[in-house]
Amino acid sequence: MLKFPLIISNHSNLKVVAEQFNIDFQHITINKDNKAEQETQQLELLRKYKIDLVVLAKYMQIVSADFISQFPQIINIHHSFLPAFIGANPYHRAFERGVKIIGATAHYATADLDAGPIIEQDVVRVSHRDEVDDLVRKGKDLERVVLARAVRSHLQNRVLVYGNRTVVFE
Known part of the structure; x- marks a missing residue:
């Protein structure tokens, strides 16, 4: 259970x-x-x-390499379609860049910031009419869905990690 x-x-x-x-x-x-x-x-x-598993959501801190070495089973949700917009304020940077899609990425945490093996990703369209607040609102909804899918896949043992990549079995 x-x-x-x-x-x-x-x-x-x-x-x-x-x-x-x-x-x-x-x-x-x-x-x-x-x-x-x-x-x-x-x-x-x-x-x-x-x-057994740590899920980072709204943590907004960089987990140290020492912590990860002691507890490597960590799933993080990042509020962009990695590898784009690594780190803080990705919606602001996406807005400044004029992107037409924003995304969310759930990945295993590693010592390298937002660079761990990707478990799940998804995107949503945005337009020139959207402001930063719109991107944040749309992104938060997407983050929830992506994180839930990633955690479910992990808990159902459907994720195979090799190197910095994953195979997620459907």
């Missing part, structure tokens, strides 16, 4: 979601000054709760 025993978040407002589903919640504020100690605390919680 699939179980979600814990939500660790750097956003305290997500406690309501955890309570709604009767999931333990840990709020850990993280920034560049306390990152090492906070990641140690997160790893302790992952071990305590016997977590």
